[in-house]
Amino acid sequence: MSQTDRLRRLLEDELDDCCDADVTDRLAELESLVDAVPTASTSDLAALSTLGDETRHRLVRLLVAAESDLCVCEITPLVDVGDSAVSHALSDLTDAGLVSRRKEGTWRYYRATDRAERLLEALDATRGDRR
Incomplete structure (x- = not known):
């Protein structure tokens, strides 16, 4: 059974008892809402987790x-965990x-990626919306 079929059945069950709404019109409206929401990729969800x-x-x-x-060695003193945990x-x-790494001799240097910045901005915006 497709997602649309399941949604149609749910709407028919729910709407029959509570109002005179046309299931077909309501289904089309809900499907357009679903289509408007961007789907997160698996890599986006992994980054978020x-x-x-x-x-x-x-x-x-x-x-x-x-x-x-x-x-x-610059990062570790700024957080309350050891070198191994930071690494x-x-x-x-x-x-x-979310982080890029470059190697210079035996040292590795890290910087946040644009993706990390966008993700944090989105999280901050979401947190701001709930206040």
């Missing part, structure tokens, strides 16, 4: 605010496409 961890979330915010690339979190953020 990556920010669910407090350390990773703090690191992304720090990197977005930074004026230049930062190495782990692991940065690796997860890199895998999610």
Whole structure:
């Protein structure tokens, strides 16, 4: 059974008892609303879930605010976790496409990606809407 068929059946069950609405018109209206909502990609959802961890979330915010690339030794004193936890979190953020990494000799430098900035802006806007 398709999504439209399930929705039609639900509307018929619900609307028959409560009002005189035309199920076909209401279904078309609801389908247009669904079509207007952009679908998040799997990678967008993965990136969002990556920010669910407090350390990773703090690191992304720090990197977005930074004026230049930062190495782990510069980041660690700014958060309350050890070098290993910072490195692991940065690796997860890199895998999610929220942080980019460049290597210079034995040092690795990190910066937030545009995607991270857009995601944080969207989260901040959503948080602002609920207030």
